[in-house]
Amino acid sequence: MNSELNKPLILIxxxxxxxxxxxxxxxxxxxxxxxxxxxxxxxxxSAQSNALTVTHPIRFNKIEEREGLLRYSCTGTPTDCIKLAxxxxxxxxxxxxxxxxxxxxxxxxxxxxxxxxGAVLEGCENGILSIGFSISSHSQDVDFTNFEPYVLQxxxxxxxxxLPYGTCLNINAPNGTINGIRIxxxxxxxxxxxxxxRTDPQGRSYFxxxxxxxxxxxEAEDTDEWALLNGYISIVPTKxxxxxxxxxxxxxxxxx
Amino acid sequence: MNSELNKPLILIxxxxxxxxxxxxxxxxxxxxxxxxxxxxxxxxxSAQSNALTVTHPIRFNKIEEREGLLRYSCTGTPTDCIKLAxxxxxxxxxxxxxxxxxxxxxxxxxxxxxxxxGAVLEGCENGILSIGFSISSHSQDVDFTNFEPYVLQxxxxxxxxxLPYGTCLNINAPNGTINGIRIxxxxxxxxxxxxxxRTDPQGRSYFxxxxxxxxxxxEAEDTDEWALLNGYISIVPTKxxxxxxxxxxxxxxxxx
Numbered sequence: 001m002n003s004e005l006n007k008p009l010i011l012i013x014x015x016x017x018x019x020x021x022x023x024x025x026x027x028x029x030x031x032x033x034x035x036x037x038x039x040x041x042x043x044x045x046s047a048q049s050n051a052l053t054v055t056h057p058i059r060f061n062k063i064e065e066r067e068g069l070l071r072y073s074c075t076g077t078p079t080d081c082i083k084l085a086x087x088x089x090x091x092x093x094x095x096x097x098x099x100x101x102x103x104x105x106x107x108x109x110x111x112x113x114x115x116x117x118g119a120v121l122e123g124c125e126n127g128i129l130s131i132g133f134s135i136s137s138h139s140q141d142v143d144f145t146n147f148e149p150y151v152l153q154x155x156x157x158x159x160x161x162x163l164p165y166g167t168c169l170n171i172n173a174p175n176g177t178i179n180g181i182r183i184x185x186x187x188x189x190x191x192x193x194x195x196x197x198r199t200d201p202q203g204r205s206y207f208x209x210x211x212x213x214x215x216x217x218x219e220a221e222d223t224d225e226w227a228l229l230n231g232y233i234s235i236v237p238t239k240x241x242x243x244x245x246x247x248x249x250x251x252x253x254x255x256x
Numbered sequence: 257m258n259s260e261l262n263k264p265l266i267l268i269x270x271x272x273x274x275x276x277x278x279x280x281x282x283x284x285x286x287x288x289x290x291x292x293x294x295x296x297x298x299x300x301x302s303a304q305s306n307a308l309t310v311t312h313p314i315r316f317n318k319i320e321e322r323e324g325l326l327r328y329s330c331t332g333t334p335t336d337c338i339k340l341a342x343x344x345x346x347x348x349x350x351x352x353x354x355x356x357x358x359x360x361x362x363x364x365x366x367x368x369x370x371x372x373x374g375a376v377l378e379g380c381e382n383g384i385l386s387i388g389f390s391i392s393s394h395s396q397d398v399d400f401t402n403f404e405p406y407v408l409q410x411x412x413x414x415x416x417x418x419l420p421y422g423t424c425l426n427i428n429a430p431n432g433t434i435n436g437i438r439i440x441x442x443x444x445x446x447x448x449x450x451x452x453x454r455t456d457p458q459g460r461s462y463f464x465x466x467x468x469x470x471x472x473x474x475e476a477e478d479t480d481e482w483a484l485l486n487g488y489i490s491i492v493p494t495k496x497x498x499x500x501x502x503x504x505x506x507x508x509x510x511x512x
Contacts, residue, residue: 048307052369053465194339208313245493
C-alpha cells in the first residue's frame with residue numbers, strides 16, 4: 001500500500017458483508033478522506049455482537065486493489081475482521097476504523113447485539129478512533145444520499161478532535177429527510193414477543209427470532225430513539241468499560 | 257413445574273454447553289436456593305458475546321425433568337437461550353438468572369466477548385437479577401470446591417438486596433485458594449499477538465485465534481485482574497447502558 005504522507009489510513013468493516021450496498025457507500029466516502037483498507041465478512045454476519053471465531057480457523061482473501069484502496073473478504077465475524085486486519089493485514093495502525101453503513105438501526109439496546117458496533121468496540125479496545133454508521137432501514141435499496149454529507153462531516157470532526165480514551169461513536173440516521181444531529185444517550189427499552197413458532201414437516205417446533213422494540217421512555221428527548229423518530233441523526237458516545245461504578249459502594253455493603 | 261411458594265425461580269445457562277462440568281456445579285448449588293430451569297446451548301458457544309441467531313431458526317429439547325429441576329438444551333447462542341427461555345419456556349419471570357460456571361476467566365475486556373456474560377447482559381436487559389460466574393481455568397477437570405460457598409453466599413446476598421436497574425454482576429474466581437472477595441472495576445488492557453498463522457496442505461494460509469492479555473494497569477489494586485492475580489474473587493457490577501455520558505458535552509462542541 002503506497003500511502004501518501006499525511007493521508008489518514010482508514011480501516012472499514014461491516015456486518016452485512018463485503019458486497020452490501022452500505023459498505024460500498026462508506027468506502028467511496030472514506031476514499032475522499034484517506035487511504036482505505038476494507039476487511040469485511042464474506043457474507044452477512046448480522047447480530048454477531050463481539051463474537052469471535054474460536055472453534056475453527058479463519059482466512060482472508062484480497063478481492064480488489066487499486067490506488068488508495070485495498071479490499072479483503074474474511075471468513076470470520078466483524079470483530080474477527082478487525083483483529084485479523086490489525087494483526088495480519090495492515091502494515092501500521094489505522095488512524096480510524098469505520099463500520100457500516102449498516103442496513104438497520106443500531107440504536108438503544110441493539111448496540112449490544114450489533115456486529116457493526118462489535119467491530120467498533122473492538123477498534124476502540126485497540127486504542128483506535130472508531131465509528132459505527134447505521135441507517136434505519138433494512139432495505140438493500142435504501143437511499144444513503146441524505147446521510148452521506150453527515151458521514152463525511154462527522155468523520156472529519158472526529159479525526160480533527162479525537163475521542164476520549166475508551167470511547168467510540170454509535171451513529172444512526174433516520175431513513176429519509178434529516179433535520180440535523182443530536183448527541184444522544186442509549187435509550188432504555190427492550191425487545192418483546194421475540195419468537196415466531198412454526199412446525200416443521202416432521203411435526204417438530206422451531207423458532208424464528210422476530211419481535212418489536214418497546215421504548216421504555218418515549219417522552220425523553222435526549223435518547224437515540226427520540227432523535228431517529230424525529231428525523232435527527234443520533235450520535236451516542238459509547239464506552240468499552242462496562243463497570244457500573246455507581247453500584248460499587250452499594251455492593252461493598254453486602255455481607256460477605 | 258410445581259414451584260413451592262416463596263421459592264425463587266432460577267434460570268441457568270452458560271456458553272460451554274449443557275453438559276459442561278461448570279453448569280452441573282451451578283445447577284446443584286442453585287437447587288439449594290430455588291427451583292431451577294436450565295436452558296443451555298447443545299454444545300460449546302464460547303466467545304459468542306451477545307450474538308443472536310437470525311439467519312436460521314432455533315429449537316430446544318427437554319433433556320431432564322425431576323423435582324425442582326427442568327433442563328433443556330437449545331441449538332442457539334447463550335443470548336438466544338435466555339430469549340427463548342423467557343419467551344417460550346418458563347411460565348413466569350424468573351427471580352434470578354445465573355450463567356456459568358464458565359471454564360475460563362471473563363475479567364477485563366473479556367466481558368465483551370464472553371457468551372457467559374452475553375446471557376447475563378440479556379437477563380439484565382429484561383429487568384431480571386442476573387449474575388455470571390467464571391473460574392480462571394479452562395480445564396474440564398477444574399476443582400470448583402473453594403468457589404462453591406462463595407457462589408451460594410453471593411447469590412443469596414444478591415437475592416436479598418437486589419441490584420440497581422440496568423446493573424448485573426460479572427464474578428470471577430481464581431483457580432485454587434481463595435482469600436476473599438473484592439468489589440472491582442473492569443481492568444484496562446488488551447489482547448496482543450492474537451493469531452497463529454498456519455498453512456494448509458494446499459499451501460493456503462489460515463489463522464487460529466490465540467494471543468495473550470496485556471494488563472495496562474498492573475499496579476492498580478481496584479481491578480478485576482488484580483483481584484484474581486492476588487487470590488480474590490472479583491465482583492464487577494456491570495451495566496448494559498454503554499453511553500459514555502462524560503463525553504457528551506465534548507462532542508456537543510464539535511462543528512456540525
